[in-house]
Amino acid sequence: MIVMSGKEVGSALEAxxxxxxxxxxxxxxxxxxxxxxxxxxxxxxxYVATKVRTAQRLGIRSVDVQLPASTSPAELDAALxxxxxxxxxxxxxxxxxxxxHLDAARVAERIDPRKDVDCFHPYNFGLLAxxxxxxxxxxxxxxxxxxxxxxxxVAGRHVVVLGRSNIVGRPVSLLLSQKGWDATVxxxxxxxxxxxxxxxxxxxxxxxxxxxxxxxxxxVREGAAVIDVGVHRVPDAGRPRGYRICGDVRHDAVAPLAxxxxxxxxxxxxxxxxxxxxNTLRAARLAAGLDVA
Amino acid sequence: MIVMSGKEVGSALEAxxxxxxxxxxxxxxxxxxxxxxxxxxxxxxxYVATKVRTAQRLGIRSVDVQLPASTSPAELDAALxxxxxxxxxxxxxxxxxxxxHLDAARVAERIDPRKDVDCFHPYNFGLLAxxxxxxxxxxxxxxxxxxxxxxxxVAGRHVVVLGRSNIVGRPVSLLLSQKGWDATVxxxxxxxxxxxxxxxxxxxxxxxxxxxxxxxxxxVREGAAVIDVGVHRVPDAGRPRGYRICGDVRHDAVAPLAxxxxxxxxxxxxxxxxxxxxNTLRAARLAAGLDVA
Numbered sequence: 001m002i003v004m005s006g007k008e009v010g011s012a013l014e015a016x017x018x019x020x021x022x023x024x025x026x027x028x029x030x031x032x033x034x035x036x037x038x039x040x041x042x043x044x045x046x047y048v049a050t051k052v053r054t055a056q057r058l059g060i061r062s063v064d065v066q067l068p069a070s071t072s073p074a075e076l077d078a079a080l081x082x083x084x085x086x087x088x089x090x091x092x093x094x095x096x097x098x099x100x101h102l103d104a105a106r107v108a109e110r111i112d113p114r115k116d117v118d119c120f121h122p123y124n125f126g127l128l129a130x131x132x133x134x135x136x137x138x139x140x141x142x143x144x145x146x147x148x149x150x151x152x153x154v155a156g157r158h159v160v161v162l163g164r165s166n167i168v169g170r171p172v173s174l175l176l177s178q179k180g181w182d183a184t185v186x187x188x189x190x191x192x193x194x195x196x197x198x199x200x201x202x203x204x205x206x207x208x209x210x211x212x213x214x215x216x217x218x219x220v221r222e223g224a225a226v227i228d229v230g231v232h233r234v235p236d237a238g239r240p241r242g243y244r245i246c247g248d249v250r251h252d253a254v255a256p257l258a259x260x261x262x263x264x265x266x267x268x269x270x271x272x273x274x275x276x277x278x279n280t281l282r283a284a285r286l287a288a289g290l291d292v293a
Numbered sequence: 294m295i296v297m298s299g300k301e302v303g304s305a306l307e308a309x310x311x312x313x314x315x316x317x318x319x320x321x322x323x324x325x326x327x328x329x330x331x332x333x334x335x336x337x338x339x340y341v342a343t344k345v346r347t348a349q350r351l352g353i354r355s356v357d358v359q360l361p362a363s364t365s366p367a368e369l370d371a372a373l374x375x376x377x378x379x380x381x382x383x384x385x386x387x388x389x390x391x392x393x394h395l396d397a398a399r400v401a402e403r404i405d406p407r408k409d410v411d412c413f414h415p416y417n418f419g420l421l422a423x424x425x426x427x428x429x430x431x432x433x434x435x436x437x438x439x440x441x442x443x444x445x446x447v448a449g450r451h452v453v454v455l456g457r458s459n460i461v462g463r464p465v466s467l468l469l470s471q472k473g474w475d476a477t478v479x480x481x482x483x484x485x486x487x488x489x490x491x492x493x494x495x496x497x498x499x500x501x502x503x504x505x506x507x508x509x510x511x512x513v514r515e516g517a518a519v520i521d522v523g524v525h526r527v528p529d530a531g532r533p534r535g536y537r538i539c540g541d542v543r544h545d546a547v548a549p550l551a552x553x554x555x556x557x558x559x560x561x562x563x564x565x566x567x568x569x570x571x572n573t574l575r576a577a578r579l580a581a582g583l584d585v586a
Contacts, residue, residue, distance in 0.1 A: 105425065122416050122419030122425075125419035126418035127419070129422035129459075130415060130459050156486040164470060166423050174463075182484035187478055191475035
């Protein structure tokens with residue numbers, strides 16, 4: 001069984017991104033990512049801090065905008081409009097989840113599609129769904145990088161995606177089904193009947209259902225590649241912090257069957273934030289009128 | 294075996310649409326569909342004529358713009374801009390295929406998303422892919438109407454879609470996989486290996502691969518619903534016109550297995566043009582600030 005290491009894939013990618021930052025600097029472009037956080041949810045603060053830290057490490061400027069939980073829709077619009085209008089800002093995102101009185105769909109539409117490095121704007125999501133993506137959402141892009149790096153056969157094979165969210169399940173299923181990747185893709189979800197019937201057929205199983213250690217050996221075909229997108233904190237009195245991190249997959253039970261398996265932590269997670277940086281560089285190149293790969 | 298008749302579903306829908314036209318008229322709104330045709334391809338002329346005739350029959354005004362095959366991209370842009378700017382025009386489409394020197398993606402982006410009754414604009418396609426459609430593309434909408442009318446069980450069942458085009462296969466697979474329809478959906482295409490392995494598992498098989506009479510009994514599970522989206526002219530010396538119309542499915546061979554089957558002609562085809570009218574009425578209601586269902 002091959003462990004698909006996000007750290008291994010990520011370190012190659014980091015070198016590539018650093019070189020790209022240097023190439024942009026040589027042309028007078030300082031790439032910049034703006035992150036807006038509404039409220040003070042500790043988990044969201046941690047995510048934002050990781051994004052800001054990663055940007056700094058790669059030489060990408062970051063703008064960190066913190067707004068109170070009481071921010072009104074109009075105030076949030078105004079903050080986003082200001083960042084949209086700032087030519088020094090290339091990438092822009094608003095950390096989710098938002099406080100209950102704010103609407104994520106409204107925010108997604110307010111962000112300039114040219115700066116929408118999360119690929120949540122319907123225009124960008126439509127380009128993606130039509131097979132002509134400008135930005136590829138970060139976690140799906142990490143999954144693709146993992147499959148490419150470990151040369152997992154995908155074309156013509158059966159990919160089963162567990163989960164239909166607009167952040168992971170839906171876009172990764174679209175991407176792998178399109179020309180180039182050419183997989184036969186099945187999307188399963190909470191309303192699917194007899195899940196093992198589908199998952200046991202998968203050559204590649206992408207698990208993004210958000211349920212801790214829910215997928216076991218009864219779901220996995222021998223020789224499959226299993227991509228675990230889940231990240232959960234599970235109480236564990238035996239650990240110093242009182243919890244441990246796990247995914248959507250029971251790794252010990254699935255490892256004897258799988259030919260490839262992503263660990264949690266250290267699998268897809270570290271790639272997600274790097275792909276955010278990659279999208280920021282892409283936005284900077286697009287804004288500067290430079291060729292993009 | 295139940296024949297899923299587009300004429301039967303369509304006549305109920307026509308009555309509904311006529312009532313809707315009357316309701317709009319009572320509020321002073323005359324719905325209007327503009328159809329742009331570039332060039333004089335006979336098949337395209339036939340499609341446009343059907344759209345114009347159907348609009349007239351339902352009391353929808355139609356604007357029929359014919360441009361020469363030599364029309365430049367800028368000239369086509371100008372024609373579309375004029376129709377975009379005309380408040381009396383609610384729905385706008387450009388008949389495909391375009392002459393080789395014109396780009397369908399550019400045209401799709403030029404049409405005002407509020408008038409985009411084909412749902413080809415990336416913004417509208419993104420809303421659809423995200424599960425919040427403003428317009429539902431016409432043929433997929435006809436397929437949904439067929440499934441609803443004949444009460445074919447879909448939720449939790451396995452839908453297999455043959456074909457991944459942005460006009461039929463992709464959007465219908467997205468729609469049936471989303472909340473509400475809740476099917477487990479597999480998308481197969483020309484690069485899928487061992488197609489019968491997938492199609493024989495289908496409770497609902499949607500065939501949109503564009504190959505005459507390509508799907509046979511070896512692809513169909515007993516008791517399945519089979520939706521045939523194909524329309525082809527096949528040479529047939531025994532017919533008065535020298536050809537016959539067929540679909541992507543070998544109907545005689547599949548009928549003994551299928552529990553539901555759409556005929557060709559008279560299946561999904563007649564619904565597609567009606568759904569275009571339905572989208573036009575929806576666009577008119579949206580433009581007038583009226584509630585939409």
